[in-house]
Amino acid sequence: MGGYFKEIFDGAHSLVAGMGVTLKYLFQPVVTEQYPHVAPTMPDRFRGHIELVASEETGGTLCIVCGMCQKACPSGCITVAGEKVEGVKGKVLTKYELDFTKCSLCGICVESCNPGAITFSKDYNLAGLRKEAFIYDLKKRLEERKR
């Protein structure tokens, strides 16, 4: 008989305690991100597709066209090309193409880049109607950013 009443009181107590928990949550601020209305800030280590780093002095690329990223990429989605220009030491980047349809965001290219010319972008709004939309010309993007 004692167990019967104990069960009722213990049960009632746990129910009231549960109601207390939800009441506390009811008055706490909401954590919903209003995504299309408010753009979320991406964390520092967010991995978007890669992007060329702009040089602080010239605003141009830091890339020396060594081709290490192209070699390191396991999916073969990077194409780098450069040419010799009169009066400039080393090669000059003419084309840096990323085929994002194949990229798995592993980041080996970023690790392999000696001059630190590539980094992860913070782009997350990636949508396109056709496959070609995901083949990025990173050199052109860098120039557009400069402007």
Place this chain on the structure above:
Amino acid sequence: MNPEIVRVLGYIVAIIAFVALNAAMLVWMERKVAGHIQRRIGPKEVGPFGLLQSFADGIKLMTKQLIVPEGADVPLFKVAPMLVMIPAVMCFVTIPFSEQLAARNINVGLLLIFAIASINVFALLLGGWASHNKYAVISAARAVSQNVAYEIPMLITAITVVMFTGTMNLNEIVMGQAGGFWHWNILPIAKNVGMVVLMPVSFLIFFICSMAETNRAPFDLGEAESELVAGFHTEYAGMGFGLFFLGEYANVFIGCSLAVILFLGGWQCPFGLFPGVHWFLLKVYFLIFVVMWARWTFPRTTFYGLLNLSWKILIPVSLFNLVLTGAFIKVF
């Protein structure tokens, strides 16, 4: 024109409008409460604070076709949603919103509400049976056994109140609680000291039972969406489902308003000032908030847990409560 007919028609239109508006606002409130308890926002896009969301949903429901599934019992299938709605609307006839604002002041108002409200179960059973769907039938059977189990303690506690107040007229029950919260039936310090211990128990039993009677979580075994799709209204589309939904919210309102009338002083003010319909609505919507709060706190009970709670705890306690109430009324 006969003024009596005008009065009746006026009340019918007002009650149906109130039931629909009440359901729309309660759906909005439910979604807001659910959202904020889970630290979400809830509806916010349609209208200010998402207030027009339920109306948009209502328009959507009304434009849908009422599909009758193959093998269904067509007349019963079509009658069931109406049978849910009719008792829900009829119950409003006797509920006194304020001293003047009651469609009909009936001497056996309490009895009438219990009598009519029990038709609701019948409608759920018909709807589930006529759907020709195994989930609907299981759900209907569950809803019936649950309602049978919880009707008993609910009626017994209602008897304790009737013994205490000496009337079944809802208007008179509320009038008897005039003059401040110390006169209310839940804590009648001013009237009968002995009842101070018993009445809160009665209130709790009554409130739990009304939650179970209206198939609200944590007693929503009839709907149990994780096991039974949507329970008895699985096969209903459009306004067929809409009527079940309206009926559910109307029943929640009736359950809470009965609790308010019997225990919390109806339209009376807690401090004896300016009694009126605003106090009644305030108390009812507070109780409805508690019902929603409970829904978003507790998980669904098991079926055995549900029946055990009724047969092993609520019925013995309410019977004991009834006997003690009789004794206390005699002694004090």
